[in-house]
Amino acid sequence: MNDMLALTKKGDSAALALYVDSLVLPHWQDWFRSRFGDENCGAQQMAANDCLGSRLAFAYAAIASKLPTTAAATMKDLLDEKLMSFEAVNYSAPCAAPVRIIPIRKLVADLSTTPILSPVLSGLVQHNEPIYVLWAYSDRQETTIAFFVYSEGAFRYIGMPHPASQEEFASKTAPPTPAELTDDELNARPVLANQALAQRTAVLHVLIGTDGTVRDVPYVRGPEAFKDAAIQKVKEKRFQPMSLGGHPVQVSTCVNLTAPK
DSSP states (O other): OHHHHHHHHHTOHHHHHHHHHTTBOTTHHHHHHHHHOOTTTTOSSOOTTTTHHHHHHHHHHHHHHHHHHHHHHHHHHHHHTTOOEEEEEETTSTTOOOSSOEEOOOOBTTEEEEOOOOHHHHSSGGGTOOOEEEEEEOSSEEEEEEEEEEETTEEEEOOSOOOOOHHHHHHTOOOOOOOTTTOSSOOOEEEEOOHHHHHTEEEEEEEEOTTSOEEEOOEEESOGGGHHHHHHHHHTOOOOOEEETTEEEOEEEEEEEEOOO
């Protein structure tokens, strides 16, 4: 990213094109089919997961064709917004989040929660496939570019995988492409770039029972000296019970806890 920003600043479009072209996932048909399966492609009425690999590959073709142009435009947006520091986060890991920055979020006392990437969202987590989100930030704001995978010796951009509908796939009409990397203006948000606070922030993976009580609190990262106190504090917390379709459900979430100075 730093090399691409430097080339964008210099206006060296020829050299930049070599980097940008490498973001395209090579052999994407085989890649999507191997990860998501390719069953029942000839079905008259496809279920949601039928022929998923081929439908995802078909949709990705539209992203791949535009990626060199849109990625170059994104480099200019990052420069304009001065978002020139980066952190890559593997979102298949527990409680995935950047380490060097703390995104602004609503705090309840000194406790905050952040969601975990759902396996349903990417599908790749089910196969333990690393999937990366790139955080770009300054001392005032941050944005994210998702998603990347590591394939054939380089990081490749896959966006948010959206399968083509059965009608689009049958008619070979490309679906509209998502705009994660193509917005004219990046969706920049405030950021708390406080290194001292980041170093005092503990992250815990919390399993909340159907009655709102904490069942398990694995420690993910943070200051080791604060580990036991953080776990104990979360165990004493009672959360609002959650339900799905009128039935109580367990909830898996992440908790950020800040140690006192």
